[in-house]
Structure formats: structure tokens, C-alpha cells
Amino acid sequence: MTESVGVAGLVRERLGECSPSERRVGRALLAEYPSAGLETVASLAERAEVSAPTVLRFLSRLGFRGFPEFQRVLRAELAERQASPLAAYAAPEDGTAGPRSRAADVLPQAVAGTLGDLPEAELERAVRLLADRQLRITAAGGRFSTLLAQYLVFHLIQLRGNSRMLPAAPVERVDALVDVGRKDLFVLFDFRRYEQPTQQLARSVSERGARIILCTDRWLSPIAGLADVVLPSRVDSPSMYDSFVPALALLEVLVAGVVDKLGPAAQERLAAVEAVSQPYL
Structure with missing residues (x-):
């Protein structure tokens, strides 16, 4: 277990x-x-x-x-x-399968394991929070996991609005954080070799009443003790780097859940977004 x-x-x-x-x-x-x-x-x-x-x-x-x-x-x-990518990597022996074969063996199992291990109650609560348009959503991640945060936010902007990435520039970041309170939901991405700035952010917004959805790995970021919802993903990989493929599959599940939860409102929002986008395409 x-x-x-x-x-x-x-x-x-x-x-x-x-x-x-x-x-x-x-x-x-x-x-x-x-x-x-x-x-x-x-x-x-x-x-x-x-x-x-x-x-x-x-x-x-x-x-x-x-x-x-x-x-x-x-x-x-x-x-x-705490393992670094180099320390965690076991180089394939001579004559073993190449990267494509290793990926075909490792990644489907990692995705299936991630989705199979997800606690149903946690998943349902995450979807309910993400679909609550009364909440302002802010997403943030680390050096690599910021890409996952952006992927989620781009979908939420189209489906429900009132969603943003935490700005990187200090002045803009302060503006985004100064009024944080009970109507805020933070979606934080923190994977092993967990990053102190993300943990400090979690402590700060939690103390001010914001709710937190944490996307992390199976070892769980220290933020897990503060989060309202914890969604772990496996990180098995064919290379020395932890894979985000299972985490991306998790985000696809969340997006599908939000679409189902919002129903016609999501379609109306998407139609409005497309109409406004036309002059700029």
C-alpha cells in the first residue's frame, strides 16, 4: 500500500x-x-x-x-x-529496449495507476471547487510544474472565467495576493524536491482563508497538511526525469469533470469566448 x-x-x-x-x-x-x-x-x-x-x-x-x-x-x-534526477536515474543496460519501448511500457501503467489510485471523494471535491464560479482561481507551480498550472488555467479561462496564473513579477504578484480571502481557490503544483516558494505561498494563503487544491506526487508535498484536496500522481518515467504525463492525465479528468458539472453554462461561456476571439485570430 x-x-x-x-x-x-x-x-x-x-x-x-x-x-x-x-x-x-x-x-x-x-x-x-x-x-x-x-x-x-x-x-x-x-x-x-x-x-x-x-x-x-x-x-x-x-x-x-x-x-x-x-x-x-x-x-x-x-x-x-529528495532524490535528484541524476541520483534517481538507472541507466538502461546495453541491449535493452530503447526509449520508445520503455515509454510504451512505463507510461500507460503510470497513467492507469494514477487514475486508479485517486480517491473518488477527493476528485469530486476538486471538481466541485473548480466549477464554483463564485471562487477566484489562482494557479501556481514550480520550475517545471508551472507548465501544468498554465495548462489547467487555459482551460478554466474558457470554461468558467475568473481564473489566472500567479504572476511572476513582484509588483503584479503582490497585487494578486493582497486581497486573498475565503473566496479564493489556489491550485498548487508541487512535486518532489519540493520548492520552498510554493510552500510559503500555501502557508500564506491558507492563513487568510483561501482553499487549496494540491497536485503532487505519491510522496506528497509538505503542502498536503494545509490542502483541502490532495491529488497525487505517479511520476514513473523512461528517462532520468520524473514524468508529468500521469499528472496531465489527471488534469484532463478534472477538465472533463468541470465541463460535466457546469453543463450548458460551460458551452455558453466557450461560445462567448470564441465570438470575442474572432477579430484577433
Whole structure:
């Protein structure tokens, strides 16, 4: 289970099965993930304001045979989270399949795994938020994942409006953030070797009441502890770089969901956009 969704993903999946005191352990772990899990049992219990036996019962519910096993899995996951493309890459041996064959083998499985692992409740909540035209949507990502944010925003501009990328220029960025509040929804993209600016942005807008949809990998960005919705994707790749193909498939699902949710309103909006665009084409 942890191999497909990671420890944090497993915690999120199982919270609904837990007692109130066990849920406090899970939330304390997610709030400071993964560092809270690398402390002692007593320290984690203190964070969650529960007893040490409650911590151990919670870990047992997750399938761990004890705190040492939990920490071994967590440390191994942390090493994967921090791996650079060069460190993570295993070069194909001589005579093995070329890049096209590797891609044909790896990418369909990664897409199918991503879509199959998505919690239905999280997906439905994400679509509901994205289709709520009372919310102003702002998307942001990192060095590479900004491309995913732009892809989503270009669709949302056509389908519902009131959607934008977070500007890069400092003055424009301040203008975009100064009035953030409960009517704002941020869609953040943060993948392993997680980026501090994106995490700082998440903390800032969360403190001011904005909601967050997080698109991340199976190890889960630290933003997961702040997000209202967490949508993990696999990153299996035929090269040394993590693949965004599964994440792009996830965005296609979200766009299709928004189209279905908005119904005729999406078609009317798209028709209006096309009519205004004609003189500039």
C-alpha cells in the first residue's frame, strides 16, 4: 500500500477509519510531514496531545508492526522524495529496449495507476471547487510544474472565467495576493524536491482563508497538511526525469469533470469566448 500512495497518502486514506484520538495523531503527522514522524513516539504523542499507546494503535491501524518499522519506511520514502534526477536515474543496460519501448511500457501503467489510485471523494471535491464560479482561481507551480498550472488555467479561462496564473513579477504578484480571502481557490503544483516558494505561498494563503487544491506526487508535498484536496500522481518515467504525463492525465479528468458539472453554462461561456476571439485570430 505505501509503495503506491506513500505514508502520507496512506494516513489520509485511513483517517476516516480512526477513532478521534487516532485522527489527532494522523493530523499531527500530516501537519509537519515527514519531520513529525521522525521524532520519538513520546514527541509525536505530545504533538497530537494523546498518549504514546494511541500513537502505536494508530500505526498498527495503518499496517505497521511498530514504530521502528514505520520510521524505516518513512526514511526510505524521504530518500526518494529528495532524490535528484541524476541520483534517481538507472541507466538502461546495453541491449535493452530503447526509449520508445520503455515509454510504451512505463507510461500507460503510470497513467492507469494514477487514475486508479485517486480517491473518488477527493476528485469530486476538486471538481466541485473548480466549477464554483463564485471562487477566484489562482494557479501556481514550480520550475517545471508551472507548465501544468498554465495548462489547467487555459482551460478554466474558457470554461468558467475568473481564473489566472500567479504572476511572476513582484509588483503584479503582490497585487494578486493582497486581497486573498475565503473566496479564493489556489491550485498548487508541487512535486518532489519540493520548492520552498510554493510552500510559503500555501502557508500564506491558507492563513487568510483561501482553499487549496494540491497536485503532487505519491510522496506528497509538505503542502498536503494545509490542502483541502490532495491529488497525487505517479511520476514513473523512461528517462532520468520524473514524468508529468500521469499528472496531465489527471488534469484532463478534472477538465472533463468541470465541463460535466457546469453543463450548458460551460458551452455558453466557450461560445462567448470564441465570438470575442474572432477579430484577433
